[in-house]
Each structure stands twice: as C-alpha cells, then as structure tokens.
Amino acid sequence: MTAALTAAWRDPRALAVHAEEVLAGLPHKADRTPGQRARLDAATDDARRGRTAFLAEHGQAVYDALTGNRTRYLWLDELLDAAAELLDGLVPTREQMAAEAGRAQADKEGREIDQAVFFSGVLRHERAGLHLMESLLRPTDRALALLPEFTERGSVDLGRLHVERVGDAAHLTVTNPDALNAEDNDLIAAMDVGVDLALLDDRVKVGVLRGGEMTHPRHRGRRVFSAGVNLRHLDAGRISYTDFLLRRELGYLSKLQRGLLPVDASGDPVTSRKAHWSAPTVQKPWIAAVDSFAIGGGMQLLFAFDRVIAASDAYLSLPAAQEGIIPGVANLRLPRIAGSRLARQVILSGRRIHATEPEARLICDTVVDAADPAALDTAVAAAVEELAAPAVLANRRMLGLAEEPPSVLRAYLAEFALHQGLRLYAPDVLAKTTKFSGTS
Missing domain, CATH: 1.20.58.1300 (Methane Monooxygenase Hydroxylase; Chain G, domain 1)
Incomplete structure (x- = not known):
C-alpha cells in the first residue's frame, strides 16, 4: 500500500x-x-x-x-x-x-x-x-496522571482552570482574569484535562462550567464567563490551528457532548466497567453558569451544554463576521437550537442577545436576578440535583444522537477544518x- x-x-x-x-x-x-x-x-x-x-x-x-x-x-x-x-x-x-x-x-x-x-x-x-x-475522545495523558490526586483531594489547579468536586458536581472555573477569560492555547489544553477529570471521576455525576473573578480594570471583582478567542494572541501568532482551533472542536467540546472514550495502559480504547458494551463512552450532563457575557467562543460553548443558567445582566454574542473567523460548530448547532433566522442575525450580523430578551430563552434555560448574589449559585445547585437523576444519562445520549449524529458532525468538521485554516490567514483577519x- x-x-x-x-x-x-x-x-x-x-x-x-x-x-x-x-x-x-x-x-x-x-x-x-x-x-x-x-x-x-x-x-x-x-x-x-x-x-x-x-x-x-x-x-x-x-x-x-x-x-x-x-x-x-x-x-x-x-x-x-x-x-x-x-x-x-x-x-x-x-x-x-x-x-x-x-x-x-x-x-x-x-x-x-x-x-x-x-x-x-x-x-x-x-x-x-x-x-x-x-x-480525540480519549483522555489526555495529563488527566490520567492527575486523576489519583483529583479523586483523593477533590480539587486540582490547572493554571488557566480550577477544578473542584462539590457534592455530585465537578465545578470547572476558568481563571484567566487579566484577559476576561479569553481562550488561548493554554486554556484549551487545560479545558481538555478538566473535562477529562470530571468524566473520569466516578463520584462526579454532573459538570459545571463558570468563569472566575476578573482583575481586568473594567470588570475587577466581577465574574465573567468568556470573552472568546484571545485576539492579542491571535495577532502574535500564538493561536495554533491544531492545538486551538481544531483540538477545541474535536477535543473537549466533543467530549462534553459525546463523552469520553476510556483507554487501557497503552492508551488504546477499552471496554471496562467505566465503558460498558452498551455505552462505549462515559457521558455526564453539563451546566453552564453565565456571568456578565459569553462572547464568541464563550457563546459557542453554550450550545454543547444541557443546562444554561445566566444572570439577568449577561449578554451573548458571536462576532464571527467582525473577527473574520468561523465560530466553531456554532453554524451547525445554533440554527437547530434557535432557528435559522436568528442564527443568521447572530453569526452574520453580530446581533447581541441580552439575557432578558425573549430570544435569550432559546439558549438560556434559566435567567436569575443579577442583583441577588446568591441566585446563580442556588440555580446551579438545583440543576445539579435535577440532572444527577439516573435516567438523565440515557435520555441525554439519545437526544445527542437525534440532534447531531456523528456522521453529520464529521461532514461539518471536514469543511470547517479547511475553511477555518484559510480564514486564519485571510487578509481581513x-x-x-x-x-x-x-x-x-
């Protein structure tokens, strides 16, 4: 051959x-x-x-x-x-x-x-x-190495991400405060590890993602979900096509939706007690807690979550047309979630959606009063309890197959892989x- x-x-x-x-x-x-x-x-x-x-x-x-x-x-x-x-x-x-x-x-x-x-x-x-x-659904080597520490201590610091087990939930808190939790190569790698740990730990039934507090002067002391891709890093040539743009979609975002493929000591996928013959990937429901804003890649993330809870003063946007790059798999998922017309307004025209708008309910399941500092935490705790129910996993798996079969995602990614690479070097970008x- x-x-x-x-x-x-x-x-x-x-x-x-x-x-x-x-x-x-x-x-x-x-x-x-x-x-x-x-x-x-x-x-x-x-x-x-x-x-x-x-x-x-x-x-x-x-x-x-x-x-x-x-x-x-x-x-x-x-x-x-x-x-x-x-x-x-x-x-x-x-x-x-x-x-x-x-x-x-x-x-x-x-x-x-x-x-x-x-x-x-x-x-x-x-x-x-x-x-x-x-x-790319396999656990990372770093996650496998950190798993004993995480299962014993219940927490691990990944630099750009802090992971902590609280009750039935693994709380992943993004900690890139000076850049408004913008995504860069290091954060993508940390997210891959953090999602792996949540899926590998048997005591975790639900994953929660939230942004940490900012040190940025304009938002000091406030939580921010995500400002999207770090454009400073993009200009400096520090946003990698493979380690960021492609790994993000094929790695941790796919694991959020499709689950983790367990491996043996050699790194090859296995059938084990964690991956029964009837369900080869380890899946868990995921909750996104949105403070302040979810811009670009931050909004893209929400389409992979089972429950989205937002503060009433938060907003969502996908400035893809302004930045010039393709917003990941959002072009596939947002029309299904919110309809083709709204998807075009958001992706092609940069429409910003505020949590209090009626259209926001197509993306956010729950909107809580931003003036109440405990409201978001309370809503997250209630969602964790609800999604930890045993029947959630089977129904989640079937919903995923109905909404986004692997063959459909593969066909989309084949075009995305090429055109995102081209956009990365387009003169307007x-x-x-x-x-x-x-x-x-």
Whole structure:
C-alpha cells in the first residue's frame, strides 16, 4: 500500500517541491515585491490543489497507513508527524512549523493551511474521519496522571482552570482574569484535562462550567464567563490551528457532548466497567453558569451544554463576521437550537442577545436576578440535583444522537477544518488583529 501511495503522490509532490523552491528564493515576507508574492501564491495554490486532489482519492488509504488500518489512535500532532514521515511534502514538517512559531500571524507563511488541507481530506472520508473523531475522545495523558490526586483531594489547579468536586458536581472555573477569560492555547489544553477529570471521576455525576473573578480594570471583582478567542494572541501568532482551533472542536467540546472514550495502559480504547458494551463512552450532563457575557467562543460553548443558567445582566454574542473567523460548530448547532433566522442575525450580523430578551430563552434555560448574589449559585445547585437523576444519562445520549449524529458532525468538521485554516490567514483577519500588535 505504501508503494502505491508513493507512486500516486509523485506528481502532487513535484508541485509541493516547486512551491518550496520558490519560497526559498524569496526575501522576508514583508520585503517581497507584488510580482514575487504573485509567483509564490501561484505555486502554493498549485501545491494545495495537488494535495487536495490526492487526498480526495487516497485520503482513506493514507489514514489507514498512518494508523495501522485504524488500529492505532493518534493525537493531531502525532498524525501530522506520521504523515510528514510517510509522504514527503504532504504536510509541513515539525521543523518547518517550528520556524513559523516565533512569528506574528501576519509574518507567517501560512503552513497551517497545509495542515488544514490534510485534516479536511481525512475527515471527508467516513471511516477515517469517524476514527479520527473517536481518537480525540480519549483522555489526555495529563488527566490520567492527575486523576489519583483529583479523586483523593477533590480539587486540582490547572493554571488557566480550577477544578473542584462539590457534592455530585465537578465545578470547572476558568481563571484567566487579566484577559476576561479569553481562550488561548493554554486554556484549551487545560479545558481538555478538566473535562477529562470530571468524566473520569466516578463520584462526579454532573459538570459545571463558570468563569472566575476578573482583575481586568473594567470588570475587577466581577465574574465573567468568556470573552472568546484571545485576539492579542491571535495577532502574535500564538493561536495554533491544531492545538486551538481544531483540538477545541474535536477535543473537549466533543467530549462534553459525546463523552469520553476510556483507554487501557497503552492508551488504546477499552471496554471496562467505566465503558460498558452498551455505552462505549462515559457521558455526564453539563451546566453552564453565565456571568456578565459569553462572547464568541464563550457563546459557542453554550450550545454543547444541557443546562444554561445566566444572570439577568449577561449578554451573548458571536462576532464571527467582525473577527473574520468561523465560530466553531456554532453554524451547525445554533440554527437547530434557535432557528435559522436568528442564527443568521447572530453569526452574520453580530446581533447581541441580552439575557432578558425573549430570544435569550432559546439558549438560556434559566435567567436569575443579577442583583441577588446568591441566585446563580442556588440555580446551579438545583440543576445539579435535577440532572444527577439516573435516567438523565440515557435520555441525554439519545437526544445527542437525534440532534447531531456523528456522521453529520464529521461532514461539518471536514469543511470547517479547511475553511477555518484559510480564514486564519485571510487578509481581513490579519488586518483586524494587527491593532493588538505590541500588547501581550
């Protein structure tokens, strides 16, 4: 099979090699003439067209070769490393990505787009795509290492996230106070671990997510749910395509909805007492407690939760059109939850929804009086008690299958994987984020 893939890759590889040769002969990106930029764009487009066509025909065979016919489960970075070793030029090498890492977003060569082409090509094939999605449902190594401490002490500090077991619930509190709990690479990694711990601990029946108190001058001492993606980090080139944009959707957000796939000592999925043959993933209901605002990725999160409780002075927004990137899986979920017309107003026009508006009830199950400091805590405690009922899990699982079958999510993610990579380097996105240059 490898020989056949190598032969099929010969012509697309030549295009990839040519693009690298053109790039190697050019000065720094900022010093290129319009003609040089046009020549590189043409060569790069040809190479990406070749990769796309190759993966459309051979993507399943490539994935099978990388995973031993889907017997091995690889993380996103492991899959990229294996693909770079299998077929030269199919994806950027680790060394090429390291050279990009220290650059501002506007100064990068856009190699993450080639990663996007690869993952989109894999996800477009049903067997490969579903297996990749399943691979990212495994618990992280860090969560497995921290699990004994968490089960014994009932709490763990993950830096950007604090996890504490209170009664039947695991409370995940986002602690990125100087950035209004905006998401960055570190928070995504912490959320993956925190969700894992809540799902792995047998004493936890319900998960709760809430934002912690702020140190930001405008909101000092107030809780904030989320300000979305950290645009300062995006401008600085510190928002990773794989470790943030793709891992977020395939990792902890998918675990919130689809559950955790338990593994054995070697890291392979297993059937155990935690994952009975009738329910291979460990699922639990989740509650979101929204203080102040849920912007961008914060609002996206709400669509994955079973119960959303908001303070009356909170608002929700998805400024995707203004920021220029795709709001994760919101384009798939929000029309189902709130209707196509409202979804278009929110996503395409940036409509802000206040918790006291009638439309907010399509997203928020309960709105409590913001003037009562205990109201949100009381509502969360009542929701935990209700959702801890034994029959909730079975019905939750069936609702999830009816609302978002894995095949539907896979088809969406195949397009998202490509177009989010393209938007990450779109001129309008780069122009909007550069206003944060020089800040951290």
